[in-house]
Amino acid sequence: MAMASQIGIVGAGQFVRTHNIPRLAADVSDVAFKAICNRAEKYFAVEESELWEYKGDTEIVDNSSKLGPPMVSASKTSVTSLQKFALNSKLKVVPLLESCMSLKQIKQAHAHMITTGLILRPIPANKLLKLLAFSSFASLSYAHRVFDQIPTPDLFHFNTMIKSHILSPTSSHDALMLFRSMMMQGSSILPNQYTFVFVLKACGNGLGVLEGEQVRVHAIKVGLEGNLFVTNALIGMYAKWGSVEDATKVFDWSTDRDLYSWNIMVGGYVGLGKMNRAMELFNGMRERDVVSWSTIIAGYVQVGCFMEALDLFHRMLQEGPKPNQFTLVSALTACANLVALDQGRWIHVYIGKNKITMNERLLASLIDMYVKCGEIEFASKVFSNEHGLKHKVWPWNAMIGGFAMHGKSKEAIHLFEQMKIEKVSANNVTFVALLNACSHGDMVEEGRNYFKLMASSYGIEPQIEHYGCMVDLLGRAGLLKEAEETISSMPVAPDAAIWGALLGACRIHKDIERGERIGNIVKELDPNHIGCQVLLANMYSVCGRWKEARIIRENIEVSGRKKTPGCTSIELNGRFHQFLVGDRSHPETKQLYLFLDEMASKLKIAGYVPRLGEVLLDIDEEEDKETALSEHSEKLAIAFGLMNTAPGTPIRIVKNLRVCGDCHQATKYISKVYDREIIVRDRIRYHHFKGENCSCKDYW
DNA sequence: TTAGGGTTAG
Structure with a gap:
């Protein structure tokens, strides 16, 4: 390491070259390196809150305590690993990057890559991008800044960046921008099949038909439309948009189809709830893997055909591949909805016997199954026994929701508070469960309080379902005026469901005047909302106003729409x-x-x-x-x-x-x-x- | 020495 340079990061975040420029990468020119340093300087000056100082040959001093909270001990390890790394060859940067356990450590590695010039090498730079884009401590904005620092990004860099944007629908536009800027690189970079797979997926997730078609034209131009992966991505894109006709066209015309193509098509019909077509396709498959089965079973669960879902699950056990976590989640959901405790228990045993790895989703489904089969105590036991998954929000949500459903409001609130202690961050689902708990336990004050805390302390903006919980909470407690005011205060337009919650409360408290007024609002908003009309009719019946009740019921009948019949x-x-x-x-x-x-x-x-x-x-x-x-x-x-x-x-x-x-x-x-x-x-x-x-x- | 597609709560 005697040859290594020391570039200190001092004061208000300036890079200061203390002595020699790194020569580890022989092909890095001074000019290029200076350019990188300047960009890095800008980046650190603007964004960095923790600064690092390189002293002497190997010692790295953390001066972040001057600027913020003291460093956690984990950073000590990273200092050591960085030192070790520095003593070894530059090629070890990949394992170093892969061993990073926090964004802070990635930043250290990044700083080191700058000081050694490794950032200019395509592969390590791409590793860094991938880490920033896909690891559990990802930061897309950081990834973008690193990407912007690469003087001439290559195909891999572009592909990584595009891929990083397909996870969230809101950023799929950025994926397309990247694709465009790639195409504008004076034709020096040609997109490959990977590029199209990522871009098309982004199009399916959050962009319109127009963009997708444009990308498809590009794929045709470069002769990649017929590539199996691209074809499948195209089918998937159309399926996501709900245009199975277009998906079918691509599927039918494709000469090269595999199991994925079939599964995507089945998934397309499942997404539209067209289970008959999905099943036809499924039956027509020459081979079916665990995804085929999981897709079709999940499809039946989604449309509420739980018996069919369980029948298929049993068929799968007899003639199909071994179920995985996905399959079991769906099967458990079916059991939960059918209150099929015996079968649910059987699946629990199956998980243990077959050594299926418990993940947070599977655990949540298992808890939910016990909850919905009435076994709240046992659900709680299952939750407590799984220590390894305590840091994931899903099992907590399942358990809080479970307590809420069983009217155990105090337990739900206790668990929520426990979450805070265990440093599991609550999400919007957590608050739906929590507010429901307050609602079912007549805990108006607590509910109001948590509703306020959502945005102020947890940074979660209330969504329409949270307002729905509040309307329900207040309405049930007889605070009909406040419930109605809550609806008026919403930043989004109220839907029929939320008015329905208030209407239900009017029915309970026999506030016929308010109920009529709200009934009219719903009629304007959504004349076909049967649920609300039934509620209104029921309210009239409860108050003995049979004539009005009958008129509404007759109207429902004339409209040809059916109210869901009560079924036990x-x-x-x-x-x-x-x-x-x-x-x-x-x-x-x-x-x-x-x-x-x-x-x-x-x-x-x-x-x-x-x-x-x-x-x-x-x-x-x-x-x-x-x-x-x-x-x-x-x-x-x-x-x-x-x-x-x-x-x-x-x-x-x-x-x-x-x-x-x-x-x-x-x-x-x-x-x-x-x-x-x-x-x-x-x-x-x-x-x-x-x-x-x-x-x-x-x-x- | 770098990469790819399909399935999972309220």
């Missing part, structure tokens, strides 16, 4: 049984209705009084009203569960809509009379019924 399901021995209101399609209907009659008498003896006010249709006779209530899908499913399980077994049911007030009341009595724990999941949350009480404390 139960899993027994791995099989699912679904019930609609007054459903008589089940093979065991006869026994079921006999049991239901018997149940009704037992409940009455125990003191249950039907809440006839909950009947939302205008039925004249009291007796008929009672029948309508007694045949609600929740009651059918619970009765079926009671009939088919041993005494003492907990019953888990899931309803696709909110539970009705009468069913809620009746379930309390059922749990007491039959001495069963009944876990009901509705569209929003959980109710644990045990001995005449519900975990929601009647606040839901």
Whole structure:
């Protein structure tokens, strides 16, 4: 290292050449080096907060403490590794770069590359770019500045930079700018197949049709359109835009197709929710790999066909490749939504037996599955046992959301605070979960507080879903005026869903005047929003204004749009049984209705009084009203569960809509009379019924 | 001595 130069970085961030210019790279001219130093000087002067001073031959002194917080001990290691590096040959810069553990260390390595002139060599420079673009401590702005310092960037540099911009849709425009500036380099650089793969992907992610077509023309010009990778990228781009017709054209005309091409096409249909077409394609595949299976299973999950998803998962286990984390995430999501606890448990065991590496997504799905199957305590155990993934936000979000759904608001808030201690940064999903927890626990003050803290302390601007949580929180608590003011204060236009939250609150608190006004706003905004119209009709029904209720219902019917029918399901021995209101399609209907009659008498003896006010249709006779209530899908499913399980077994049911007030009341009595724990999941949350009480404390 | 495509929560 005796030959090495010392370039000190002193004072207000100036590069000072202390003595000899590096000669490690023989081909680096003094002029070129000075140019680099000048650029680096500018960069450090503007941006650097930690400065380094090179003293003597090997000693590096950290003077950052004068300017900011003291250095962490990790930097000591980096000093050592830099020293070691300096003593060795210049070629070791790649391992040094790869061993960097923080942006700070990358900056050190960068400084060293400048002092030694290595920054002028294409490959090390590209390594540095890649590190800044793709590592976990990436900084795209830094990468750009380094890129700007390269006097004549080569194809690799351009490709790396373009690739760095495809991850976020907001920056895909920059990818195109880079591509253009590359094409303008006096034709000295020709794009290759890699370039097109990256640019086309950026186009699919955030740019318009026009840009994509332009890039495609360039690919044709340089004779790369038919390249397998480029073709697949093209198919992917069209698929991302939702234009499967164009994707199909490229796919059909392509002479060179592989498994990826097929998978991208399947993914295209899946993205549009066209599962029939996706399945046709899937069935037509000569070979299918784990991605093919995962794509199609995830597709069924996304459109809410959970049974189909699980059926395919079982088919895969029998005839397909071994599932991976992606597949299992989808399978667990299906189990969670079906409340298929047995199958969910089986997958948990499968993960262990097959030594499938747990990642944060898989862990989150596992937690979510236990949460949604009513096993909140077990979910918590799974969460606590996975120490290795504690620094990732996903499992935390799953757990906080789980506590929220189960009405365990205090636990959710505690976990959120714990997150802070463990230095896991919360994201927007965390706040949705947290605000939901406040909402379900009637914790208005806490909710208001966290909502404020979001932007001020966490730097997360509230999005429409956070406003939705606040409207829900305030509305539920009866603060309808404040809820409406919250909507008015939103920086974005409110959608039908957010008005729906307020409308729901109006219904609970029977504020018919406000409800009507809001109903009209929604009608203007989105005349086809069935949910809100149903809410409005329900509100009229609850207030006994049958005429208005009937008009709305008739309008819905005339419009030909269907309201989602209430449906409750139960899993027994791995099989699912679904019930609609007054459903008589089940093979065991006869026994079921006999049991239901018997149940009704037992409940009455125990003191249950039907809440006839909950009947939302205008039925004249009291007796008929009672029948309508007694045949609600929740009651059918619970009765079926009671009939088919041993005494003492907990019953888990899931309803696709909110539970009705009468069913809620009746379930309390059922749990007491039959001495069963009944876990009901509705569209929003959980109710644990045990001995005449519900975990929601009647606040839901 | 440098690179490439498809699947994962609310």
